[in-house]
Amino acid sequence: MSYRLVCGIETHIELATATKIFCGCATAFGGQPNTRCCPVCTGQPGSLPVLNRRVVEYAIRAGLAVNCTINEVASLDRKNYFYPDLPKAYQISQYDRPICENGCIALDGGKRIRIKRIHIEEDAGKLIHIGGRTLVDYNRCGVPLIEVVTEPDIETPAQAGEYIEKLQAIMRAIGISDCRMQEGSLRCDVNVSVGGEGISSARTEIKNMNSVSQIVRAIEYEYSRQLSVIEGGGRVERATLRFDERTGSTVVMRGKEDSGDYRYFPEPDLPAVLIPRELVAEISACLPELPAARAERYVKELGMDEANARLICRYNAVAVFAERVFSLGADVRTATNLIVGTLYSLLSTEDEREKFDIFVTAEDFAELAELVAGGKIGVTLAQMTLTEMVSSRRPLADFRGRLEGMDENQLEDLCRKAIECNPRAVDDFLSGKEKALSGLFGFIKKQSQGRADIREAERVLRRLLKEKQ
Ligand SMILES: [Zn+2]
Numbered sequence: 098m099s100y101r102l103v104c105g106i107e108t109h110i111e112l113a114t115a116t117k118i119f120c121g122c123a124t125a126f127g128g129q130p131n132t133r134c135c136p137v138c139t140g141q142p143g144s145l146p147v148l149n150r151r152v153v154e155y156a157i158r159a160g161l162a163v164n165c166t167i168n169e170v171a172s173l174d175r176k177n178y179f180y181p182d183l184p185k186a187y188q189i190s191q192y193d194r195p196i197c198e199n200g201c202i203a204l205d206g207g208k209r210i211r212i213k214r215i216h217i218e219e220d221a222g223k224l225i226h227i228g229g230r231t232l233v234d235y236n237r238c239g240v241p242l243i244e245v246v247t248e249p250d251i252e253t254p255a256q257a258g259e260y261i262e263k264l265q266a267i268m269r270a271i272g273i274s275d276c277r278m279q280e281g282s283l284r285c286d287v288n289v290s291v292g293g294e295g296i297s298s299a300r301t302e303i304k305n306m307n308s309v310s311q312i313v314r315a316i317e318y319e320y321s322r323q324l325s326v327i328e329g330g331g332r333v334e335r336a337t338l339r340f341d342e343r344t345g346s347t348v349v350m351r352g353k354e355d356s357g358d359y360r361y362f363p364e365p366d367l368p369a370v371l372i373p374r375e376l377v378a379e380i381s382a383c384l385p386e387l388p389a390a391r392a393e394r395y396v397k398e399l400g401m402d403e404a405n406a407r408l409i410c411r412y413n414a415v416a417v418f419a420e421r422v423f424s425l426g427a428d429v430r431t432a433t434n435l436i437v438g439t440l441y442s443l444l445s446t447e448d449e450r451e452k453f454d455i456f457v458t459a460e461d462f463a464e465l466a467e468l469v470a471g472g473k474i475g476v477t478l479a480q481m482t483l484t485e486m487v488s489s490r491r492p493l494a495d496f497r498g499r500l501e502g503m504d505e506n507q508l509e510d511l512c513r514k515a516i517e518c519n520p521r522a523v524d525d526f527l528s529g530k531e532k533a534l535s536g537l538f539g540f541i542k543k544q545s546q547g548r549a550d551i552r553e554a555e556r557v558l559r560r561l562l563k564e565k566q
Contacts, residue, residue, distance in 0.1 A: 103292040105249035111282040118241035119146030130234035138239030140185030160197025182221040190218035211248040315340035414453035421459035428470035461493035475550030
């Protein structure tokens with residue numbers, strides 16, 4: 098019997114509108130608890146919601162960016178549930194008439210993940226558990242969300258990870274959300290079940306995950322757990338789960354609810370949303386170039402290799418910076434290597450790359466790349482200088498002396514000095530310990546204050562040491 102993973106993802110994305118979905122309260126992250134609320138978003142009796150037009154426009158933009166149809170008439174519905182983070186005891190969401198339907202996102206291998214729908218809804222507040230008590234902060238209550246729901250097209254945990262990264266990059270490129278998973282502005286619920294001929298297995302839903310690696314691990318775990326239940330002759334129960342990061346396993350939160358449990362009904366305080374075709378055309382005309390198209394252009398027009406093009410286009414801020422650097426005439430290959438090699442190793446988290454606060458101007462960066470491409474300095478020196486520019490926030494002008502480099506004679510003198518002053522490392526190297534060379538490199542770097550090109554120095558050192566043998 099052959100089994101396969103059947104997986105779909107629901108992604109909640111907080112929209113970067115200035116104000117909330119049904120009132121004028123600010124949406125900015127953080128703030129003193131319960132200072133960004135009003136009678137509407139805290140559900141006081143008699144208060145009435147007014148739909149924020151910008152939320153509808155953002156949802157349309159999102160839908161168009163992932164190839165959805167935009168419905169002419171959409172409606173808002175009440176989803177009833179009782180929990181302290183939601184003072185109204187219902188969430189205003191969309192049930193049978195969402196704003197967008199039937200889209201898709203293509204993965205790198207060509208596989209398409211179909212998007213069933215994108216709807217708008219309000220976020221709930223935040224519960225804070227302290228010393229056996231629970232406090233509630235309603236600042237997040239009424240922050241606008243879109244929920245992007247896929248069909249169960251995902252067949253491997255890796256595809257799930259790639260889908261989320263693609264979705265994140267697209268939503269950032271169109272400017273509707275910062276999609277910061279750590280801050281919760283992009284959160285995923287993942288549905289997992291086992292498929293295969295003659296198998297009808299129940300699905301489970303793993304709630305509220307906020308990192309790609311966590312999602313990949315959770316799917317791997319949950320799929321193998323379900324497989325072992327089925328192979329042991331048991332039945333997988335429908336359930337809502339959470340992933341325990343510490344144990345790497347899923348834990349049952351509650352039995353899975355059906356949409357019937359939520360008693361959806363049309364929101365009586367808000368009229369249907371009519372979406373004129375002119376508005377859709379207008380938004381469509383203003384969509385920026387999307388990451389996949391941009392990467393394709395880099396490959397075609399700039400001759401960049403595909404993997405690097407994707408790495409650069411994954412972060413909007415990086416792509417904007419790279420574009421400036423290229424427009425200044427910098428050598429594409431050198432500049433690309435400095436970005437995905439040096440800068441990405443300095444900015445190791447997703448968040449740092451997306452913010453891309455490097456304090457290096459495109460002009461300085463382009464000039465540095467040109468020094469390398471023109472053979473004036475070695476790559477190592479350029480990498481080192483760039484690293485120091487980023488960490489010290491100093492401009493290229495402060496490193497001029499070093500960037501003049503060393504001529505062949507100066508370098509040879511310095512290498513001789515390194516050999517003279519480090520007899521132990523030299524002996525070790527001559528007796529076959531390759532690693533001992535690094536001691537000599539350290540000496541040369543320090544003495545030349547970074548001016549020496551280490552690759553060149555290695556060539557000279559090896560030649561001189563060979564003479565000694
Ligand atoms: Zn409010």
